[in-house]
Amino acid sequence: MTRLPELQWGRRVAPRLPIREKLLRHIPQEFTRVRSDILPAAASAAPVRTSRPASPAARVPRIVAIGGGTGLPVVLRGLADAMGPVGDAHGGGRSAETLGAIVTVTDDGGSSGRLRRDLGMLPPGDIRNCLAALSRDTSFERLMGHRFAAADAWLDGHAVGNLMLAALAQMTGNFADAIDEMGRLLKARGCVYPSTLENVTLRGELDTGEFIEGETAIVRHTAPIHRLALARPVRPCPEALRALINADVVVIGPGSLYTSVLPNLLVDGVTSTLSALESVRIYVANLMTQPGETDRFTLDDHLRVIREHTGRDLFDYVLVNERPPIPAQLDHYRGEGAELIPCERWLPSAGAARVVEGDLLDTASNQVRHNSDKLAAAILWLARCGRH
Numbered sequence: 001m002t003r004l005p006e007l008q009w010g011r012r013v014a015p016r017l018p019i020r021e022k023l024l025r026h027i028p029q030e031f032t033r034v035r036s037d038i039l040p041a042a043a044s045a046a047p048v049r050t051s052r053p054a055s056p057a058a059r060v061p062r063i064v065a066i067g068g069g070t071g072l073p074v075v076l077r078g079l080a081d082a083m084g085p086v087g088d089a090h091g092g093g094r095s096a097e098t099l100g101a102i103v104t105v106t107d108d109g110g111s112s113g114r115l116r117r118d119l120g121m122l123p124p125g126d127i128r129n130c131l132a133a134l135s136r137d138t139s140f141e142r143l144m145g146h147r148f149a150a151a152d153a154w155l156d157g158h159a160v161g162n163l164m165l166a167a168l169a170q171m172t173g174n175f176a177d178a179i180d181e182m183g184r185l186l187k188a189r190g191c192v193y194p195s196t197l198e199n200v201t202l203r204g205e206l207d208t209g210e211f212i213e214g215e216t217a218i219v220r221h222t223a224p225i226h227r228l229a230l231a232r233p234v235r236p237c238p239e240a241l242r243a244l245i246n247a248d249v250v251v252i253g254p255g256s257l258y259t260s261v262l263p264n265l266l267v268d269g270v271t272s273t274l275s276a277l278e279s280v281r282i283y284v285a286n287l288m289t290q291p292g293e294t295d296r297f298t299l300d301d302h303l304r305v306i307r308e309h310t311g312r313d314l315f316d317y318v319l320v321n322e323r324p325p326i327p328a329q330l331d332h333y334r335g336e337g338a339e340l341i342p343c344e345r346w347l348p349s350a351g352a353a354r355v356v357e358g359d360l361l362d363t364a365s366n367q368v369r370h371n372s373d374k375l376a377a378a379i380l381w382l383a384r385c386g387r388h
Helices: 019-024 071-082 110-119 125-134 138-145 160-172 175-186 215-220 238-245 257-265 270-276 299-310 327-331 372-385
Strands: 063-067 099-103 191-194 202-206 211-213 225-230 249-252 280-284 317-321 354-358
Touching: 063 071, 063 257, 071 099, 071 125, 071 372, 099 125, 099 238, 110 125, 110 160, 125 138, 125 160, 125 175, 125 191, 138 160, 160 175, 175 191, 191 238, 202 215, 202 257, 211 215, 215 257, 225 257, 238 270, 249 372, 257 270, 257 299, 280 372, 299 317, 317 372, 354 372
Parallel strands: 063 099, 063 249, 099 191, 249 280, 280 317, 317 354
Antiparallel strands: 202 211, 202 225
16 A cells, blocks of 8 residues: 655645645655555556646646535535635636536435425535535535424425525526536535436345335345446436546545445446546545445445446545544444444455555544545645556
8 A cells, every 4th residue: 555645734735836746845755656565466566657747737637526425525625725716717716617526416315305306306415515515605604504493394404505506496497507506606616516417316226136216215224235226327417527527636435335426426428437537536435334335344345336336447546544533433423333444455346546545534523534634635645646
């Protein structure tokens, strides 16, 4: 494995110094070599090298993160802070298109599920969380996540941001336009794309041989998931596919394997495009198992399931946290059945990907979470290293 350098985890970099160069200042030469005692032979045979020369005009890489749930906003928030402010038409700052999110739209529970059934719209919850993470205004971010506690049964439990997206979808007549308009209202520091604009439902085959439809029903079932699929083929959102093709770096995860990561990869064209890219492709390993989805899973189990569902090796790097949580953080999960995901010394399902370790833990949280600043700095360092 490769170990991350001792980077400076500031929330913002010096404005006059390009991010990738600033990170390089803290990287000793030893970190450009890979530990071959842990990697499979095929993965450790080639030295790390960049796949394309860096140009002065591309100092800030175009990054696209894929996922959903609570993991994707952590990635977006850290990268939006680290990559610097978004400029305007008069120049100065980066383009909002340098940071994008491709978000799953298979949720059918809670506020999102109710709006999906009542209004015939795509579920807005994960989209809302990503837009909030990209907002420049933290007070607006809190407002977006506020949920009504109301006597009215229809209003109770709905998030303000979900209702705003629902209203904008009706006003514009298009969910993608509603997301763009919400991004403008929030002065978002990046772009958010649904993985598809079509109504999509998850279909799971359990180890018992039973088939179940719907994200909520699949997760609630006690039997392990054997195979996941979309109920029917769906086309990708054109803007999402365009952002993926133009990306310098693609980040997958962290996030629930079966409800945040795989649903995006199962949309027609996403996996084949990702496989053909010359971009740096990074998988961020989850910290904890997901009850009802990945009970007793190891890191290699996660990678194996992705490989089995896509039929491809998709990653150049697997980014792993090496700092153990304190007991107080783990106590939060004892009643839920979630466990710390072990990282084996041998990861056959990683294929040719480099496994990179570093301190990515949020030590200030009472839960086991990635620190958004640490994660962003690690992603930007791997972006500078390039493909191997």
